[in-house]
Amino acid sequence: MRGFFLLVWLLAFTACTLPEKRIAADAAKQPVMRTVVVRAEVPRGTVAPVYLSGNIAALGPWNAAGQAMVAFGRERVASVEIPAGTLFEFKITLGSWDREALGPSGMVLANHRQIIEGDQEIKVSVSDFKKDLMAYIQDWQGSGVKGTLVYWQDVTSKHLAHPRHVSIWLPPGYQQQTSKRYRVIYMSDGQNLFDPRIANTGTDWGVDEAMTRLSEAGEIEPAIVVGAWSSPARGMEYSPWHDADKYARFLTDELMPRVNSEFRTRLGPQNTFHMGSSMGGLLSFFLTTRHPEAFGGCGCISTHFPLSEAMVTQYFPGAQQPKSPDQTPYIEGDIADGIVLPKGVRMWFDHGTEGLDASYSPSHASVRKWLLAQGFIEDQDFVMRTIKGADHNEASWRARLDQPLRFLLGRQ
Numbered sequence: 001m002r003g004f005f006l007l008v009w010l011l012a013f014t015a016c017t018l019p020e021k022r023i024a025a026d027a028a029k030q031p032v033m034r035t036v037v038v039r040a041e042v043p044r045g046t047v048a049p050v051y052l053s054g055n056i057a058a059l060g061p062w063n064a065a066g067q068a069m070v071a072f073g074r075e076r077v078a079s080v081e082i083p084a085g086t087l088f089e090f091k092i093t094l095g096s097w098d099r100e101a102l103g104p105s106g107m108v109l110a111n112h113r114q115i116i117e118g119d120q121e122i123k124v125s126v127s128d129f130k131k132d133l134m135a136y137i138q139d140w141q142g143s144g145v146k147g148t149l150v151y152w153q154d155v156t157s158k159h160l161a162h163p164r165h166v167s168i169w170l171p172p173g174y175q176q177q178t179s180k181r182y183r184v185i186y187m188s189d190g191q192n193l194f195d196p197r198i199a200n201t202g203t204d205w206g207v208d209e210a211m212t213r214l215s216e217a218g219e220i221e222p223a224i225v226v227g228a229w230s231s232p233a234r235g236m237e238y239s240p241w242h243d244a245d246k247y248a249r250f251l252t253d254e255l256m257p258r259v260n261s262e263f264r265t266r267l268g269p270q271n272t273f274h275m276g277s278s279m280g281g282l283l284s285f286f287l288t289t290r291h292p293e294a295f296g297g298c299g300c301i302s303t304h305f306p307l308s309e310a311m312v313t314q315y316f317p318g319a320q321q322p323k324s325p326d327q328t329p330y331i332e333g334d335i336a337d338g339i340v341l342p343k344g345v346r347m348w349f350d351h352g353t354e355g356l357d358a359s360y361s362p363s364h365a366s367v368r369k370w371l372l373a374q375g376f377i378e379d380q381d382f383v384m385r386t387i388k389g390a391d392h393n394e395a396s397w398r399a400r401l402d403q404p405l406r407f408l409l410g411r412q
Helices: 002-029 133-138 207-216 234-238 244-262 279-290 309-315 330-336 355-359 361-373 394-399 402-409
Strands: 033-041 051-054 070-072 075-083 087-093 112-115 120-125 148-155 164-170 183-187 223-228 272-277 297-301 346-352 382-387
Touching: 033 087, 051 075, 112 120, 164 207, 183 244, 183 402, 207 223, 207 402, 223 244, 234 244, 234 279, 244 279, 272 279, 272 402, 279 297, 279 346, 297 402, 330 361, 346 355, 346 361, 346 402, 355 361, 361 382, 382 402
Parallel strands: 033 120, 183 223, 183 272, 272 297, 297 346, 346 382
Antiparallel strands: 033 075, 051 087, 070 075, 087 112, 148 164, 164 223
């Protein structure tokens, strides 16, 4: 009998202590949160609301108007809770990416980066905010551009939902050599190509410098560059598995005819190319391989070949939300389906080894194997490069821009 009561007591004790252990275990799994206070000193006379934007969920992430900062004289203050050990990146804005904070040089400040270990305050100084975009467009000479920039503002399309600006770069000598005609390279994310005052990260690709440098050295023929700016639907517009065909029609049916009518261009795919980075690299690949009648070659920089249904579901606003999104990269599905690429096109692919680019090697290797199996000759029909130490950003793309330009535009 005593054994029976002992068993009952043990069961009751266990029933009482197990929930406590579960609670303790669950508490141990919860991240330790730290309070981070950001204090930004802004220019005198700043009356517009100032916002903190950053890479944590509470700020969007990267919503330009992530959290309104409280004003105390010239100081603006915001407080956020962040898990210990997090690499916190942030920027200060006036509520949009067109009005980012500037540093003493007059250029957009790089992301502020801080590993959060404990409660802390971070102080930053803002020299100014970006001016209204139109001020930079009207003062295109103030960018220090080599050659001439022509801006078409708010270009609309029957095929795309959002209007966009277009930057057209004319090489030095274009106005003087009135009988000369030029090849054309179209580029995505046109706002990031020529003017650091406009570029998203404060660093432009330096396309004008690279084109001029290579041309003066006799390595390439001068060419016109047409940069269509990205829109709020960038991801879907650039994706070959979503709206890239609509984007292709915008280029071939609307933009290219206007460019060819207003500038002295050489026609045909042998004189027309496309270049882009990340999702823009996917777009370049799509345009060249699905529309070889229009584009004879592509420069695919940090190509986002890992794109999958799961990735689209997670990162593309407005995308469909399947219950069990497939994590297989779309390009792997195309390869498995036996898609055949057109002969005669020339393709450049590269990626770095840091940041987002560090995950790109497997998918690029699959594409390389696929191209070889179809009879494409490496270093002749296509190039596949891994750039050690390169990250997924404009500074890295600027540093290696000469290479794809030589491949696409080099003197034959």
